[in-house]
Amino acid sequence: MSPPSGPEKRFFDALAAGRFEIQQCAACAKHVFYPRVLCPHCGSGELGWVAASGRGTVYSTTVVRRKPGDGGDYNVCLVDLAEGVRMMSRVAGVAPQDVTIGMAVKARIAEGLVEFTPA
């Protein structure tokens, strides 16, 4: 248990410091998200941290319907990062129904979370 925290806290600590970082496996070179203890591709425990490119493509998207009084409709999507990993997120700066599959997006940090805007 040599690192000071588990990978989940490590991820959110970096995010709080303004850095979007993901894991990369030293053994198989594949990127990993969400942060884990073992590489889900090869089983290696040698997972290091690299800065995410922040470039991504919307893999799928939905508009969650919510009453206007409760804040109105919002977007939830899955984004494939250029590194080959997928994450749940949202696309900001565009109406939720205008987020489309295949849309190029770029990451930013907002309220301690990774979100995306059209690239």
Place this chain on the structure above:
Amino acid sequence: MRGSVAIAGVGLAGCGEAPGWTEMEIAAAAAKNALGDAGLSARDVDGIVVASTNIFMSGLALAEHLGVHPKFTESTMVGGSSFVGHLIPAALALNAGLCDTILVAYGSSQRTGVGRAEAGKYKMALDPQPFEHPYKPFNPPTSYALAAARHMHQYGTTRAQLAEIAVAARQWAQLNPEAFAREPLTVEDVLGSRMVSDPLTVRDCCLVTDGGGAYVLTRAERAKDFPKPPAYLLGVGAAHWHRQISSMPDLTVTAATESGQRAFEMAGLGPQDVDVVELYDAFTINTLLFLEDLGFCGKGEGGAFVSGGRIAPGGELPVNTNGGGLSCVHPGMYGIFLLVEAVRQLRGEGGARQVKDAAVALAHGNGGVLSSQITALLGTKDTL
């Protein structure tokens, strides 16, 4: 495992609304009905199998409630597919001689139970899922909506084709006096109903009901001594590749491709041999994906396959003959109801919805968000 065990009794209880009943009471009432169906009482049970979304150590709770001192207890919880999956350890235990009579039961008061919103908050706190929950997916619908949107994008599947699945389920429900939602439903009704998480409307989503179900599993040689014709386990297979939708490798392909193959292989059967199909239809997209992944049609062909009433009463392939989770019953987890309906069809107890000469039934369970996939094939004695 093929043909070695059989379901000797099935029962339902509290389906629809059961105000004033606890989950364990509903499970026990279903158990009583299943045991009665098998000509047994709780005194005869020496194996207890149960899963619950709410009750901690549910195996202990059900045995205590029934006064059973089991030799075998199993509570694997993989979501709604659990009760189909329980066939695997239950069959192994029976075949190993660990016990002789296994009761599998489930009960839920999801519709009328009190304190459910509060419980939901506690569950979220205990299991935060920090890589999804902060984005506020309205789950489970949002996860299934993401799969539906991707299937539509990739294969040109339409909302109207998904709506056909809801309409077919409703038409079956209209033939089932025990179904909860029996009023007429058209494709236009589905398309025009309230959107929940695009592209799924409230009519693409399953019901929220109370209800319980149970079945009794015994070794095959013993099952033939019970009052009702046994439904023999011909094959069963399980697979899962993810828990959260963001970790699903391809949202258009489920692990049913593997679970189905395993079940068919064990049974020595293929999709063409199946007379009646019970699929876990938490959402319309489920039915479509499972028809593809279990081999009833090719990948991407599900939309065309379900069109024109093909899976509705009178169509070529009877699917979800009780009305399914969409129109019959869906109390949190639906898995056990797949098996109850499959057994009833194999016995010829389906009444107006009976599939003629049904000899092989497929029950396919889904758990999580297209996560756990478990396929079972049951048959009459002629299929052994």
